[in-house]
Amino acid sequence: MPGPxxxxxxxxxxxxxxxxLFQLAHHVLSPSVEIPFxxxxxxxxxxxxDPSAEQAGNAVRVATELLELIGGAGRIPVLRGSDTALTSPLEPVRSPGAEAIVAEALRDDTDLPLVVALGGGLTELxxxxxxxxxxxxxxxxxxIGGPEHEGLAVPPPGAAEIEYNLNIDLAAGISVFNHSRVPLWQVPRDVYRQCLVSQAELDLRVRPAGRLGAHLMRALDRVAGLARDWGGDLGETYVLGDSPLVLLTALRSSFEPDTSSSAHVTVPMPRLTPRGTYEPDPHGRPLRVYTRVDTRxxxxxxxxKLAREQVLQEKTPK
Structure with missing residues (x-):
């Protein structure tokens, strides 16, 4: 096995x-990354x-349940983020998650580069x-988040006014884009929507993959039920839009490691407006925007990895 x-x-x-959940399971099963928490x-x-007021607490519970299926519980801590968005782009919301990011970034006992992989809002970062x-x-x-960039893609039909993940905490997005200098790799909506899988392949490749595969598919089956309750129809596909987080971290090339199988452009960081749109800033720091990801x-x-994990679990004495 390769090391991290x-x-x-x-x-x-x-x-x-x-x-x-697919992204978290995939990351934990990937030996080339070390997940501190x-x-x-x-x-x-x-x-x-999840319309509750305890979304972060529920997220901790759901993630812990998944980790218990693959031996990560206890080995990989699950920390709680904030239950609320920032009230201002210039004022933090302190949480165990945010404090842990600071502590991990300040470590001086490791040479492994640090990536914060975000599949939702930007509150903790x-x-x-x-x-x-x-x-x-x-x-x-x-x-994973943000709307399409002009000249690179157009919004899909019926797209929400503010892209879903950006809408989780627009003030945090404005803080990261407009008021920080952190290097940012963005997988915007047009690109994460490329991560389509068919129901048929999920039924064939994931559902039979032991306890972990069954657990993942129960979560998707719940979404199909919610869609019916909401009067919708998911059709034959589903977007596993957080999977590029694994692709761009764990699945880098062997020699001269980088994200060589996916395509990106580098543009000046635009400013985010209070409407969740981009405002060009020719003097902005470099922003890496992915335009295509290697879904294969x-x-x-x-x-x-799901199949391999199933084999390993079947060989492990109960």
């Missing part, structure tokens, strides 16, 4: 869309997936950067 090449803090809203973060208030701005030079943020690699690797 990166430290990856996983920050996600695990009580929401279950694509984050996981953060359970909040959704937008009243979100249909923004708060950590406001608590200790110096950590911006000691980590890279990889974020990330999903074939997921299916293979």
């Amino acid at each position: 090449r990166l430290r990856v803090i996983v920050d996600n809203d695990f009580s929401g869309d279950p694509d984050d 996981v953060i359970g973060s909040h959704l937008a208030p009243g979100d249909g997936f 923004a708060s950590a950067l406001l608590i200790e701005p110096a950590i911006a030079d000691r980590l890279t943020a990889v974020w 690699l990330v999903f074939e690797d997921l299916y293979a």
Whole structure:
């Protein structure tokens, strides 16, 4: 087995869309990353997936349940993020998750580069950067979220006014984009929507994959039920939109390691407006924007690791 090449803090809203459970399982099964801890973060208030006032607490519980299936419980701490968004782009919301990001970034006993992999809102990252701005030079943020960039893609039909993950905490987005200097790799909506898998392949490749596969599919089956309750129809596919977090961290190339199988452009960091749109800033720091992700690699690797985990669990005495 290869050893870790990166430290990856996983920050996600695990009580929401279950694509984050697929991402967390995949990350934990990937030996080239070391996960010092996981953060359970909040959704937008009243979100249909979890309308409670305890979203971060629920996220911690859901993530812990998953880790228990793959031996990560106890070995990988799950910390609670804030249950609320920032009230101002310049004021942090302190939480165990935000404080832990600061502490991990300030470690001097490891040479492994640090990535904060964010599949939901930016509350904890923004708060950590406001608590200790110096950590911006000691980590890279990889974020699934934000609307399409003009000239690169157009919004899908019927798109919400503010992209889903940005809407979780717009003030935090403004803080990270407009008021920090942290290196940011962005997977915007047009790109994370490329991560389509079919129901048929999920039924064939994930559902039979032991306790872990069954657990993941129960989470997706719940979404299908919610969609019917809401009068919707998911069709034959599902977007596992958080999976690029694994692709861009664990599945880098062997020689001269980078994200060589996916495509990106580097643009000046735009400013985020209070409407959740971009305002060009020719003097902005570099922003890496992914335009295409290697879905073949990330999903074939997921299916293979689920199958391998099933074999290992079946060989382990109960």
